[in-house]
Amino acid sequence: xxxxxxxxxxxxxxxxxxxxxxxxxxxxxxxxxxxxxxxxxxxxxxxxxxxxxxxxxxxxxxxxxxxxxxxxxxxxxxxxxxxxxxxxxxxxxxxxxxxxxxxxxxxxxxxxxxxxxxxxxxxxxxxxxxxxxxxxxxxxxxxxxxxxxxxxxxxxxxxxxxxxxxxxxxxxxxxxxxxxxxxxxxxxxxxxxxxxxxxxxxxxxxxxxxxxxxxxxxxxxxxxxxxxxxxxxxx
Amino acid sequence: xxxxxxxxxxxxxxxxxxxxxxxxxxxxxxxxxxxxxxxxxxxxxxxxxxxxxxxxxxxxxxxxxxxxxxxxxxxxxxxxxxxxxxxxxxxxxxxxxxxxxxxxxxxxxxxxxxxxxxxxxxxxxxxxxxxxxxxxxxxxxxxxxxxxxxxxxxxxxxxxxxxxxxxxxxxxxxxxxxxxxxxxxxxxxxxxxxxxxxxxxxxxxxxxxxxxxxxxxxxxxxxxxxxxxxxxxxx
DNA sequence: ACAAAAGTGTTTTTAATACACCCATGA
DNA sequence: TCATGGGTGTATTAAAAACACTTTTGT
Numbered sequence: 423x424x425x426x427x428x429x430x431x432x433x434x435x436x437x438x439x440x441x442x443x444x445x446x447x448x449x450x451x452x453x454x455x456x457x458x459x460x461x462x463x464x465x466x467x468x469x470x471x472x473x474x475x476x477x478x479x480x481x482x483x484x485x486x487x488x489x490x491x492x493x494x495x496x497x498x499x500x501x502x503x504x505x506x507x508x509x510x511x512x513x514x515x516x517x518x519x520x521x522x523x524x525x526x527x528x529x530x531x532x533x534x535x536x537x538x539x540x541x542x543x544x545x546x547x548x549x550x551x552x553x554x555x556x557x558x559x560x561x562x563x564x565x566x567x568x569x570x571x572x573x574x575x576x577x578x579x580x581x582x583x584x585x586x587x588x589x590x591x592x593x594x595x596x597x598x599x600x601x602x603x604x605x606x607x608x609x610x611x612x613x614x615x616x617x618x619x620x621x622x623x624x625x626x627x628x629x630x631x632x633x634x635x636x637x638x639x640x641x642x643x644x645x646x647x648x649x650x651x652x653x654x655x656x657x
Numbered sequence: 658x659x660x661x662x663x664x665x666x667x668x669x670x671x672x673x674x675x676x677x678x679x680x681x682x683x684x685x686x687x688x689x690x691x692x693x694x695x696x697x698x699x700x701x702x703x704x705x706x707x708x709x710x711x712x713x714x715x716x717x718x719x720x721x722x723x724x725x726x727x728x729x730x731x732x733x734x735x736x737x738x739x740x741x742x743x744x745x746x747x748x749x750x751x752x753x754x755x756x757x758x759x760x761x762x763x764x765x766x767x768x769x770x771x772x773x774x775x776x777x778x779x780x781x782x783x784x785x786x787x788x789x790x791x792x793x794x795x796x797x798x799x800x801x802x803x804x805x806x807x808x809x810x811x812x813x814x815x816x817x818x819x820x821x822x823x824x825x826x827x828x829x830x831x832x833x834x835x836x837x838x839x840x841x842x843x844x845x846x847x848x849x850x851x852x853x854x855x856x857x858x859x860x861x862x863x864x865x866x867x868x869x870x871x872x873x874x875x876x877x878x879x880x881x882x883x884x885x886x887x888x889x890x891x892x
Numbered sequence: 893a894c895a896a897a898a899g900t901g902t903t904t905t906t907a908a909t910a911c912a913c914c915c916a917t918g919a
Numbered sequence: 920t921c922a923t924g925g926g927t928g929t930a931t932t933a934a935a936a937a938c939a940c941t942t943t944t945g946t
Contacts (some may be wrong), residue, residue, distance in 0.1 A: 427924045429668055430705075430707065430708050431667055432666055432667070433666050433667075434667055434669060434708075434738075472665065473747055474740050475738075476738050477749070480738075500733060501733065502712070502713035503669075503710075503711050503715075505708065505710065512708055514669050514749075516738075516749075581926095583899090584897075599937075601900070601901080602901080605935095623897070623898095624898065624943090624944085624945095625895085625896070625898095625943070626896080626899085626943040627898080627943080627944085628897080628898060628899090632913085647935090723897070811928085817925090819925070820924085834909080834910075834911085835925085836911085836926085836927070836928080837909065839926085839927085840908095858924070859916090859918095859925065860917035860924075860925095861917055861918095863924080864926095882907090882908095
């Protein structure tokens with residue numbers, strides 16, 4: 423190890439991959455870049471860290487500044503540092519991913535900020551290495567959600583089982599047997615059934631459920647195994 | 658997002674948490690720091706990234722420079738960036754962890770470099786936030802090794818089942834039933850039995866095995882579930 | 893009365909667990 | 920011959936998977 427005296431200082435950025443669910447589809451939030459290089463190209467939300475900020479702190483701040491989002495699920499993904507990843511200057515970027523319920527923030531996002539939701543399978547090409555970041559974030563979510571109740575972060579406070587199932591089916595691009603799915607869900611004890619029904623998708627209506635927050639926190643690290651043989655799916 | 662013109666550039670470091678197994682115990686490699694601040698305190702292997710290096714590249718280079726290790730398992734862990742983590746100057750550090758077979762590198766490590774192996778449970782306090790890095794690395798290994806055949810990276814080319822079992826028992830600090838353990842192992846198809854026996858630990862001798870490299874690569878991402886209910890163990 | 897989505901049980905198959913004795917050998 | 924660690928098999932239990940019909944209700 424050598425000391426730092428004659429070492430080169432470089433820019434450290436944060437980029438946020440923001441996933442959202444609207445009750446039907448998994449989407450990603452992108453913005454049109456407002457400055458060179460690559461002006462007017464689509465990009466992840468990003469910014470630079472300031473001298474007085476820790477990493478998570480900086481990530482939360484950037485998320486808040488660019489989208490108005492606060493208090494959402496945010497997790498560090500990976501540090502990206504190819505020397506030529508930004509053509510202007512050497513920048514190391516620490517990527518974070520966020521999970522949100524789209525409806526909860528719909529208005530503030532579209533009105534105040536120049537961000538746009540894209541279907542996860544229909545997104546435009548992104549600048550720099552942002553496509554790679556998104557790919558790795560998708561892998562991470564698939565991996566983690568196969569074992570932990572991560573995807574609840576994408577849902578509103580009350581939601582129906584069919585919604586939840588279609589979320590899982592979307593994330594893993596697979597069909598799930600609904601009897602087995604419900605059995606696994608109920609065996610976790612994470613859900614509380616409400617009186618109310620959602621009749622927007624059927625005549626019969628589907629019962630709303632909410633998360634048992636305490637159990638959710640307690641069991642987040644538990645291995646719940648929602649997805650059969652997830653390794654077969656991770657493409 | 659704003660552009661980079663008036664942003665502060667900062668130092669980016671790499672720190673490597675190097676785990677090794679000597680056939681009996683899990684150990685960690687540390688060095689005594691040769692310069693201020695915290696001179697003569699124990700530390701992880703670290704260095705700064707150069708303008709022309711990617712992250713993995715820089716990590717490999719630092720590992721090679723400080724230990725002579727090359728071609729070992731090395732994986733990015735997490736970026737650490739508390740503003741005050743290094744008292745001299747703001748430094749963001751990207752931590753990596755490495756897994757090696759201690760015997761394979763024994764001589765070069767002790768002779769050429771000023772590094773020392775410590776039992777994982779008897780290490781000294783480290784500088785800065787290095788203790789936190791080690792803790793997170795241990796968690797990661799426990800998590801990953803519960804699902805993937807990661808711990809083979811710590812073993813020599815030929816090894817015995819009792820060795821492997823004591824490695825797992827050490828990492829998870831638990832006792833494993835050897836009949837069930839062997840059943841899981843053989844069901845993976847990852848092992849090839851050799852003719853030779855290791856008689857250093859018993860009169861009867863234990864058969865050596867080697868990894869089926871092709872199957873290992875193919876199945877590394879598979880969920881193998883070596884450890885029953887790992888979440889109960891991850892303390 | 894019918895279309896469309898919600899909800900419900902049972903059987904089969906597979907994997908996990910618990911458990912105890914014989915084997916081979918060098919000292 | 921005996922002490923030491925290596926190796927082996929079976930029965931039980933639990934979880935995963937496969938599978939199809941009935942219910943509700945708005946139109």
